[in-house]
Amino acid sequence: MINTPLFETKNCLLTEIDYETDPERDSLLSQDLRYARYLNRAIPKPLSKSEIKKIYEKLEKSVEDGSSTIHFAIRERKNPQLVGFARFNWILWNHAVAAITIAIGEPSCRGKIEAELIAHLLNYAFRELNLYRVDCYISQYESELEKALIQNGFSCDVTLKEADFFNNQYWNQLIYGITHDDWKNGAEIHVG
Amino acid sequence: MLDNEMNLRGELVQLVPVEKDRDSKVFTQWRRNSEYSRLLNGDPAIQFSAKSIEKWLEKNELSSELVYFAIRKLADQQIIGEITLDDIKPFSTNVFVGISIGEAPLWGKGFGSDAMRLILRYAFTILNVHRVSLTVFGYNQRAIRSYEKVGFHHEGKLVNWLNRDGQRWDLHFMGILKSDWEQLIKFE
Numbered sequence: 001m002i003n004t005p006l007f008e009t010k011n012c013l014l015t016e017i018d019y020e021t022d023p024e025r026d027s028l029l030s031q032d033l034r035y036a037r038y039l040n041r042a043i044p045k046p047l048s049k050s051e052i053k054k055i056y057e058k059l060e061k062s063v064e065d066g067s068s069t070i071h072f073a074i075r076e077r078k079n080p081q082l083v084g085f086a087r088f089n090w091i092l093w094n095h096a097v098a099a100i101t102i103a104i105g106e107p108s109c110r111g112k113i114e115a116e117l118i119a120h121l122l123n124y125a126f127r128e129l130n131l132y133r134v135d136c137y138i139s140q141y142e143s144e145l146e147k148a149l150i151q152n153g154f155s156c157d158v159t160l161k162e163a164d165f166f167n168n169q170y171w172n173q174l175i176y177g178i179t180h181d182d183w184k185n186g187a188e189i190h191v192g
Numbered sequence: 193m194l195d196n197e198m199n200l201r202g203e204l205v206q207l208v209p210v211e212k213d214r215d216s217k218v219f220t221q222w223r224r225n226s227e228y229s230r231l232l233n234g235d236p237a238i239q240f241s242a243k244s245i246e247k248w249l250e251k252n253e254l255s256s257e258l259v260y261f262a263i264r265k266l267a268d269q270q271i272i273g274e275i276t277l278d279d280i281k282p283f284s285t286n287v288f289v290g291i292s293i294g295e296a297p298l299w300g301k302g303f304g305s306d307a308m309r310l311i312l313r314y315a316f317t318i319l320n321v322h323r324v325s326l327t328v329f330g331y332n333q334r335a336i337r338s339y340e341k342v343g344f345h346h347e348g349k350l351v352n353w354l355n356r357d358g359q360r361w362d363l364h365f366m367g368i369l370k371s372d373w374e375q376l377i378k379f380e
Binding site: 041042043092094095096097132133135156157158159160161162163164165170173175177179 | 234235236281282283285286322323325345347348349350351352353354355356360365367369
């Protein structure tokens, strides 16, 4: 039997989008511009429920059209309201590579759940999607995320100097990556 | 003072609008060369009809996220390649450039470098971006040398990112800041 849970970690659930409750919650979370930047890269701003719905619809259409994106709404197990999202972007099946995005909007969760989510996403990437390599593009100011990536065996492979502008300053964009072999030979973490 | 005429003309080439009627067939012909197709991107090398390329070009006309030029040789007005700036957003800090010379006999003769200098000038002085980035496959050493010549710096690589022709290859990232480019052109 295969009984490793793919969609739950020790503290979180990886679920589908809930069109009933998530737009209002994401609208509230988008008041934090750090999180809003993940929802709408073009113009980071607090978003209305209707704008959030449009983002979801566009996202789900891209999932249907191209199968190069996999999206999970992230909820806490103890209180299953939305706290952020995790996503596989740019999955190139012919090269078995993808990039992950982890965006946590709930302030009380930030810095606390990223490590277990990344461990779980790697398990999903290498044991379900059969990927060879996973990358994660982050801004230099995302220190909680950076710490969680390093904890999971990622190494910083690329530094795009001053590629991001946020809060009145330029930040390096960092690309962290891990291959299946690196993960297997040491970084593999048993998911809860 | 502004020059009397501002255009995208270099020493060897000029960047001109892509004309879907004129160029779609040419672009199709270039893609029959699998060596060329495998330099373009990570997608599987496949053939596109002129009609499908024309449709794609039409979809991107007046796009505010993509700048797409044809590269025209000054000597005889031949269309020899394509060049793009991608990921343009309002308040873009960083854009990605992609370039290809479709006419294989013209590879390594300086046309790409000339086109790249023009697009950098355009990106920094007209679009006012802070930096320009690119990615290039590890097996495209000729392109890497050309990008170094124009002023791009190596910023790292994703090891074994690409699986092609029975082996894995690195994806290199290169970039140039506006401030570096300004220093560079002072000495040109």
